[in-house]
Amino acid sequence: MNFDSWLLLLLTLRANNATIRVRYWRTLKTKGCVALRDGVYLLPANTQTESALRELAHEIMEGGGVVHLLRAQHFDAEQEIELRSMFNRxxxxxxxxxxxxxxxxxxxxxxxxxxxxxxxxxxxxxxxxxxxxxxxxxxxxxxxxxxxxxxxxxxxxxxxxxx
Structure with a gap:
């Protein structure tokens, strides 16, 4: 697959409910997201990943969380290699x-x-x-x-x- 952009999911959960945090973390993990830092997750952009993150973002917002879903591009080939390496399975x-x-x-x-x-x-x-x-x-x-x-x-x- 050829990916020329990335999806960033930025989320803040309203409560300090550990159960909800773990549930969303597991969901993000099963979708293949990489955590860049607390509350910031990265996925290569394609129709499938975008749909999955939009659905999750909607669920998080319904639960009272704050979510931003952004599309981003890498600056250069070196950064692309670095980002791709985060998804090495x-x-x-x-x-x-x-x-x-x-x-x-x-x-x-x-x-x-x-x-x-x-x-x-x-x-x-x-x-x-x-x-x-x-x-x-x-x-x-x-x-x-x-x-x-x-x-x-x-x-x-x-x-x-x-x-």
């Missing part, structure tokens, strides 16, 4: 890949139904990372390839247990 992908051998060891002791359930859970975990991977790189390519190999192995385990 390589570690999340690496962690996912590192978890697969542990699950692979358990497949032979699971029923086909349990393996299918595990595959769905792991697929969702990978999909969640891909959803916030605005700047795919080698780490995402490796994770997806490793995942495909894992799925093939798991399906072979299911097949061999049913024979």
């Amino acid at each position: 390589s570690e999340e992908f690496a962690e996912f890949v590192r978890s697969l051998p542990k699950f692979k060891e358990t497949l032979f002791s699971k029923t086909p139904r349990e393996i299918s359930s595990l595959l769905r859970r792991l697929q969702k975990k990978l999909d969640d990372i891909i959803y916030i991977d605005f700047f795919p790189n080698e780490a995402s390519t490796k994770a997806i390839a490793t995942w495909k190999d894992f799925v093939l192995f798991a399906k072979n385990v299911i097949y061999s247990s049913e024979s």
Whole structure:
């Protein structure tokens, strides 16, 4: 994806309600936002991210918070590189890949139904990372390839247990 601008969400919550703060923080995290400082969040601008932040901004305002959603551009290539680096999901992908051998060891002791359930859970975990991977790189390519190999192995385990 090519991003030429950024979205800044500036928010102030009315009350010191920790539950509300945590709920919004989690929502921002699942949308892939990066915290620049307390109450200032950044996302690459596209139709999807803008829609998601507009919806969240509306929710926060309805709850009594103050929200400003701004579009910004980087000044130069150096700043663009710096901003993009904040969205590097390589570690999340690496962690996912590192978890697969542990699950692979358990497949032979699971029923086909349990393996299918595990595959769905792991697929969702990978999909969640891909959803916030605005700047795919080698780490995402490796994770997806490793995942495909894992799925093939798991399906072979299911097949061999049913024979």
